[in-house]
Amino acid sequence: MGEARSSGMRKAGRMILMPENLPPKIYQDLGLTDYEYERIVSILGRQPNYLELSMFSVRWSEHCSYKSSQKALRDFPTEGKRVIQGPGENAGIFSIGNGLAIAMKIESHNHPSAVEPYQGAATGVGGIIRDIFAMGARPIANLNSLRFGPLDRPKVRYLLEGVVAGIGGYSNCVGIPTIGGEVYFEDCYEANPLVNAMCVGLVKTDTIIKSGARGIGNKLILIGSATGRDGIHGATFASDELDESSEERRPSVQVGDPFTEKLVMEACLELVERGLLVSLQDLGAAGLTSSSSEMAAKGGVGLEIDISRVPLRGEGMQPFEIMISESQERMLAVAEPDKVEEITKVCDRWGIRAAVIGQVTEDGILRVVNESQTLAEIPARALSQEVPLRNLEVRRPAYLDNLHHYPLPSLESEKDLSQHMLELLASPNLCSRQWVYRQYDQLVETNTIGLPGADAGVVRIKGTHKALAFKIDGNGRYCYLDPFAGGQIAVAEAARNLVCRGAQPVAMTDCLNFGNPEKPEIYWQFVECMRGMSQACRVLGIPVVSGNVSFYNENFGEPIYPTPTVGMAGLIEDMRWCTTPEFKDEGDLVVLLGE
Amino acid sequence: MSKVRFGVIVFPGSNCDRDCYYVLKDLLQVKVDYIWHQEEKPKGFDCLILPGGFSYGDYLRCGAIARFSPVMEFVQDFAEQGGLVLGICNGFQILLECGLLPGAMLRNQGLKFVCQFIYVRVDNNQIPFTGAAQPGQVLQLPVKHNEGNYYVEEETLKEMKRRGQIVLRYSTKEGVVTREANPNGALDNIAGICNERKNVFGLMPHPENSSEPILGSQDGLLIFKSMLQYMEDGEFRYGGGEEFRYEEGREDDLDA
Amino acid sequence: MKRVLVYVTPKKGILDPAGQATQRALQSLGYHEVEEVKIGKYIQLTIQDNNFSESSIKEMCSRLLANPVIEDYHYEVSDV
């Protein structure tokens, strides 16, 4: 409260909020529509300046705002007796009894992995890990779901090798076992591979921390790496006037630093454990803009950020660059002023930076200042939650009619059958995945009682009799042929895989990979898939606790198959009940269940 | 409860520290504490463990930066006074970098991280870290590393053999040392070595990740139990002689 | 025979975690004069004279030896 600005200062500051002479329609270059721009003007009651416009453009991007998918996503069942936190936080959480809970989430990093497979995949893993420890949970397992083009193309091999090495490089270094995943090869993913990373963490129910900022006068602390020009998108600086720097100075590919992540993770978990934080949030897409507006909106408060206090890595960074940078390995925390010293000590001990960059205010405004100069003032709630939702058209794609009358070639003789069997076994889509998971540390933390290679990965929970099985599944081909049934199958398959390990499926997370939703056929696929998945979840009684949507997975207008990925958790009450797939003894009966 | 007290050193980026701690505390129920990398004079420890993980991200070279941690002077002194020092994976790399053990690690021959269960044959059970093993006993342990391709100059290798410093070698389940059993290209299938005095031991496989039947193998426990047994016996009844005679172990011609 | 020395360095503005960690390590060893460390690759190629061409060298660099999205490279040619 001590540092709340006097109204005099605020007025003086407001002077510079007058729009600079921005080129007309610069908002279009930033990816905003006419309608969205009008909304921004009416929210602010004036024209936005460039910084404000940049902040809106990244926060209201599809990636951050879910403006095309929000409505459809409401269909998912998200409640259940175990659910502690449904979608909407950094990760979903469900209870497993004994005062313990599991946080889980999936995230896609498809486009970055297509450009730089190692770093793209690595930073994808880094992002999802931060989502988990942002809830105060210690990550206990990673999984991943991968899709590539056919393996006979050198470029595809390069992507596959890089992605797998990147996933391993990051999770192995942070020290989280990768216990499962899937990888498929299909033409439609050739130029647009899918890299979905899932992380699960264990948390005591009474130390769960959330992102909503609280307590007027509390400090806003930026923890971790310095901020550079990472991931600032090309589209963001298209205007002549503002683009004095060369493209070279603005790398949009990010390099992961798993070592720093490990230190940031340990520091944050220690801070949470010792009760030093009020709230915690990771910095992901749209960097400070997104995380601060979410923290403020969720807490029903305002936040003031002084960009002069943000530790920087790049020289001469502009305010908008600081506010939208996607530099990795950073977290944002709110803490009471008298805890700041202690927090700094903990971070120092772990060898990472903690900088007080602002404070919680009463007025609901996200205010960006540079020392005493106000640079931006935006109602946090509007920025975070009032993006105009899109009403997209749906149309059943014409290809379905042809496909449904496709003549399936018939198998002729017995000889054919064994030949086909051999071909199937040798197919990259069915053969052993050992080549992949051998590159992942599956064992660190000494909990992995079900290794990759069987239906689902299993970790035991030390100090209890319990274990948890996790599986990630999806089948783009089915969804392409029938998105509704494909969605159902994805959920059912994950559930079956868990049951095969003796686990009761209890919660789900998902990652919905689709083409351009502005095409009615694609949006139809999306809506149908969602319907199928939701229905399967309802029937099986499995709530969805978190998820992620990735649109625009296309290459030169050719969309990928609709590919929802399902990540599911199953509870094994007694780890001795955990089952394995192999035939055990000679003479045992073999029984086929189902139709 | 045993009086022996273990210390597990925590470097920035260590990630098997908690695993070692768990095995000692919960499975073997012995006294164990973490030692922070910045501590210069920790007191009252009988055995030290440098755990696996990625100290300093393994940037530059595995173990290269960690070896300069303030705690490392203490480790050196401790070793010089005959204290038991165990380095696992990254810990082994740190021991190599600081010269407590001879040789260096190159990248795996396959250029990829390898995580899998392998077999190692105990070629010397006369040291404090393998005393509980039978001669030539085969252990099933996991490896998980990028740089486990052990290298040492030929002259030194000869000396090491003469003194019985080659302790573990990658082998088949039956204990035959073959090229196929070698997961990383290590010279002579070397998986674990000790110093001349036999009180410093480094190995690439992870005994702490294989110390319980439910995790697939409990062979790793043997390493920790050997150390404990040695400490409790309170005397050096192993590996005294200058010339070490390896048990006749089978070995395919690795040079072929 | 030609000897080609290729130098691959992290692009400006791209994070170089190994360089940062090494710089901190040098500082804590007492070399406070070290302001910055960048770590790249140093690749020595031995190439047959008869098939040598600068344009293939450039190709090798941009296709395989360096990743142009995050790395810069330059090279030097000499006879051996």
Place this chain on the structure above:
Amino acid sequence: MKRVLVYVTPKKGILDPAGQATQRALQSLGYHEVEEVKIGKYIQLTIQDNNFSESSIKEMCSRLLANPVIEDYHYEVSDV
């Protein structure tokens, strides 16, 4: 300011798996003229003038930047 360029290379006779793999990769991309590839590190140090000394550079190299068991190094100094 001084710029010190440090070149760290695999010692003669030491296996260089990364170099070998790169050579094979170049061959399979059609660059059959490539006879040998060796991969080392290229480290750029920026050092304050007033505390600069060659002997510290040598120390940094032999203590930290290179591992004498498997690596050689050389360096070049220039003003910036």
